Amino acid sequence: MNSGDTAYVLASAALVLLMTPGLAFFYGGMVRRKNVLGILMQCVIIMCLVGLQWVLFGYSLAFAPGKGFWGGLAWAGLGGVGADPNPDYAATIPHTAFMIFQGMFAIITPALIIGAFAERMKFPAFLAFILLWATFIYDPLAHWVWGAGGWLKELGVLDFAGGTVVHINAGIAGFVTALLIGKRVGYNGKAPPPHNLPFVVLGTGLLWFGWFGFNSGSALAANGIAAGAFVATNTAAVAAGLAWAILEWLVAGRPTMLGTVTGVVAGLAAVTPASGFISPLPGVAIGLVASACCFAAVTIIKPRLGYDDSLDAFGVHGMGCIWGVLATGLFASKAINVSGADGLLAGNLHQLFIQLIAVAVTLAYSGLGTLVIYKVVDRVIGIRVSEHEENIGLDLTQHREGAYTVLE
Amino acid sequence: MKLVIAIIQPHRLEKVKAELYKAEVNLITVSEVLGHGRQKGITEVYRGIKETGNLLRKVRLEIAVNDPFVEPTVKAIVKGARTGETGDGKIFILPLERCIRIRTGEEGREAIG
Numbered sequence: 001m002n003s004g005d006t007a008y009v010l011a012s013a014a015l016v017l018l019m020t021p022g023l024a025f026f027y028g029g030m031v032r033r034k035n036v037l038g039i040l041m042q043c044v045i046i047m048c049l050v051g052l053q054w055v056l057f058g059y060s061l062a063f064a065p066g067k068g069f070w071g072g073l074a075w076a077g078l079g080g081v082g083a084d085p086n087p088d089y090a091a092t093i094p095h096t097a098f099m100i101f102q103g104m105f106a107i108i109t110p111a112l113i114i115g116a117f118a119e120r121m122k123f124p125a126f127l128a129f130i131l132l133w134a135t136f137i138y139d140p141l142a143h144w145v146w147g148a149g150g151w152l153k154e155l156g157v158l159d160f161a162g163g164t165v166v167h168i169n170a171g172i173a174g175f176v177t178a179l180l181i182g183k184r185v186g187y188n189g190k191a192p193p194p195h196n197l198p199f200v201v202l203g204t205g206l207l208w209f210g211w212f213g214f215n216s217g218s219a220l221a222a223n224g225i226a227a228g229a230f231v232a233t234n235t236a237a238v239a240a241g242l243a244w245a246i247l248e249w250l251v252a253g254r255p256t257m258l259g260t261v262t263g264v265v266a267g268l269a270a271v272t273p274a275s276g277f278i279s280p281l282p283g284v285a286i287g288l289v290a291s292a293c294c295f296a297a298v299t300i301i302k303p304r305l306g307y308d309d310s311l312d313a314f315g316v317h318g319m320g321c322i323w324g325v326l327a328t329g330l331f332a333s334k335a336i337n338v339s340g341a342d343g344l345l346a347g348n349l350h351q352l353f354i355q356l357i358a359v360a361v362t363l364a365y366s367g368l369g370t371l372v373i374y375k376v377v378d379r380v381i382g383i384r385v386s387e388h389e390e391n392i393g394l395d396l397t398q399h400r401e402g403a404y405t406v407l408e
Numbered sequence: 409m410k411l412v413i414a415i416i417q418p419h420r421l422e423k424v425k426a427e428l429y430k431a432e433v434n435l436i437t438v439s440e441v442l443g444h445g446r447q448k449g450i451t452e453v454y455r456g457i458k459e460t461g462n463l464l465r466k467v468r469l470e471i472a473v474n475d476p477f478v479e480p481t482v483k484a485i486v487k488g489a490r491t492g493e494t495g496d497g498k499i500f501i502l503p504l505e506r507c508i509r510i511r512t513g514e515e516g517r518e519a520i521g
Contacts, residue, residue, distance in 0.1 A: 062439050186422065388493075391419040404467065 001085060002092035004050035005221040007088070009097045012217025015210045020047050020111050022206025026265070027115050029199025030258075030311050032192050034393025035119045036403045042126060050125065050134050054103040061139035063089070063102065065148035070140040088148040090220040101217060109166045110134050115173030115311030117181045120390055123398040125381040129373060133173065137369045141165050141362065157272025157358040158328045158340055158351065160229065161218035163273025163321040164362040171318020172363050173370040174309055179227050180374050182385060183308035185390050191310065197257055204261040208237060211268045215275040224377070229275040231281040233268065234273075239287030247295050266294040266316050270324035274331060276338040278372045282331035289327070290320045299306075322359055328356030409504040409520060410478050414469040415443065416489040421467050424430040424488030428471075431480040437470040445495065466497065472507055472520050486507070 024043035028036045039404040041068065050058065057076045065088060075081050086095040110130045114121075121129075142165050144152040152164075159165065186192075194200060208310030215233040218225035244263025245255035270290030271283055295317040309315055328385075329352035332343035342348040377383055396402060416424055421438065428436060442463040473481050482499055491498055509519040 186419070391417070406440065407463075 001094070002221070005090075005092040005223075006094060006097055008222035008226065009038070009093050009101050009217055009220055013097070013101040013104050014212035015213025015217065016101070016108065017047070017210075019104075019207050019210035019214065020044075020108050022203050023111050024203065025107065025199045026203025026207060026261075027118060027311050028060040029196040029201075029203060030115075030194040031118050032393070033195035033404060034144050034395055036195065036395065037401055038123075038394030039114065039118060039398060041123075042114045043111050044129055045127070046114075047107050049131060050107045050110060051103060053131060054106050058106055058134060058139055059099050059103065061135065062142040063099070063147050064107070065203065066143075067139075067151070070143045071147050079106055092221060095361040096165055098220065098270075101220075101234050102142075102146075105162055105166060106134060106138055109170050112167070112170035112317055113174045113177065113313055115313035116178040116309045119184055119394060120176055120181060120308040120384055121394075122381065122383060122385050123394075125377050125383045128381055128382070129377045132373045132377065134372065137173065137366050138165070139168065139170055141365060145358070152361065152366070153375070154357055155357065156341060156351070156354050158277055158332050158355065159273045159358065160276035160328070160340075161215045161272045161326065163269075163328065164358050167272060167317040168325065168359060169322035169366045171314040171321065172314075172367045174313030175307070175318060177374055178307050178314070180378075181370070182307075184310065185387055187308050191301050194258060196301040200258060201261055203265055205392075207265060208268065211237070213271075215272055216224055219276055221242060221374045225276050227286060228279070229282045232275045233271050234289035235280045235283035236267040236271030236290070238267070239262060239284045239382050240291040241287075243267075243288045244289035244290045244295060247291065251299070262294070262312070262316060263291045266290045266320040267272040269317050269320035270327065272321065273325045274328040277332035277337050277343075279333065279336055280369065282327070286324060286327045286331070290323055293319045293323045322363075325355050325359050326352065329353075409507060409516070410473055410475065411502045411504045412469075412473060412478065412481050412485075413500040413502065414471075414485045414489070414497060415441065415466050415499075416485070417491070418465050418467045418498075419497060420489045420491070422470070424485055427484035427488035428481065430447065430486040431477075431482050433471060433473065433484065435471065439468050439470075441468045442468050445498070464495065470487060472504055474517055474520055479500040 013049055015086060020043050024040045028039040031039055033332040055078055057073060060073050060075035061070045064074040066072055072073035081095050081099050083094045084094060085091050090098045144150040145159050145165050146153060151217060212230055216226045216230040219229055233402055240407045241260050241264035245260045248259040249255045267290050271286050274286060294316050298312050302309060302315055332340050332351060333346050334340060334342050341351050344352045385397060443466050444464050471481055484501055507519045508515050
């Protein structure tokens with residue numbers, strides 16, 4: 001047991017928790033003001049719902065050892081998860097510290113999806129969808145990639161902090177739900193203007209800050225790998241933010257605030273799987289290409305295909321991390337992290353192939369699984385609000401609350 | 409000259425604007441207001457619960473037009489704003505005594521368009 005490692009992982013868990021309210025402001029600022037509480041509420045209730053699910057059975061399904069579909073219920077209710085370290089995961093910190101750190105990832109992943117179906121999902125259906133998704137999509141996938149005995153882990157997939165499990169997973173789930181739920185009323189390829197861009201910037205700040213816990217904390221120790229991941233994360237974020245601003249400047253004539261923060265988040269997402277396996281300079285390449293990919297996804301592909309991924313859950317997190325997971329197979333280096341592997345640039349083509357499998361498996365499993373869960377919830381509860389309710393907004397119709405007053 | 413004032417549902421604003429442009433009525437002033445008519449607030453309408461006093465968000469349009477444009481303006485607003493449900497709003501038409509364009513000092517018919 002190492003007190004420095006324990007302190008760092010617990011602090012990182014708190015940082016990752018802060019990302020979900022950060023995301024609430026990031027997304028909440030982008031919607032129309034009649035739906036801002038709907039977004040904030042969805043994020044906060046996910047913290048409550050998945051936070052509880054994790055302790056009762058989610059952590060066990062994801063991380064109890066085993067070679068099966070998931071980890072099973074051996075650690076349900078955190079039975080056997082105590083102050084002693086679990087060497088399978090982290091030998092120098094209490095098992096409970098590892099558990100709660102992972103719990104924060106389980107919370108933010110479903111929260112990322114809500115950007116895709118923003119402004120039009122019924123709250124009861126939302127609760128059912130999220131609980132089923134966390135249990136049947138997130139938990140198994142986390143087990144395959146990170147759990148002791150997980151088959152993708154044993155295949156040698158490198159995913160330092162959740163490119164597959166978190167970002168591609170949430171991104172493709174967002175893409176599928178956006179297709180199934182349909183466009184917002186009145187959407188004709190042009191999004192309604194964000195109601196509060198300063199909120200979006202505030203949310204980005206909180207996400208960026210929390211992301212250091214997300215990536216660097218995934219070292220599960222206060223050591224050189226944590227410091228390297230910290231630097232790689234920041235490097236990719238700044239490169240991507242700058243790249244997006246320049247792209248907009250060239251393509252649309254002016255760099256925008258929304259574009260720049262979108263670039264920052266794309267860079268943060270893309271570097272996530274690679275962050276603990278690379279030196280800082282590949283972080284620049286990851287950030288630059290992430291912005292280019294996501295810029296194309298958001299400004300060219302989305303309008304052309306005509307789906308309404310309202311806040312670009314797929315366009316930013318999905319696309320960013322498809323690139324990020326593959327980039328891990330390019331830039332990973334054993335010289336940086338001995339417990340990782342060499343990538344293509346260090347002469348190991350095989351790693352890139354393994355990364356490609358991880359991307360394909362995540363897209364296929366999460367895409368199909370989300371489709372099934374969506375259909376079930378839609379059949380039983382009905383997912384979409386009526387057009388009438390959509391016009392009035394989710395704040396009043398789902399929560400009977402308004403975010404802002406016009407008169408005192 | 410008439411001043412047309414319309415109170416409409418906020419989510420119909422884009423449609424009303426599109427209809428007004430079609431009718432070649434291009435000069436409008438838009439503001440956000442609160443109010444309620446016969447529907448008496450959101451809760452009664454959407455939850456079936458008797459509660460009154462909730463003011464709803466509405467959008468108020470002000471359009472000054474020459475007499476030949478009054479009917480096209482009214483038709484455009486009705487076409488864009490009507491959903492058939494309580495709360496669609498109202499149109500008021502008032503006589504307009506004078507109209508002055510600040511930049512040039514023009515008055516009346518010329519100033520309005």
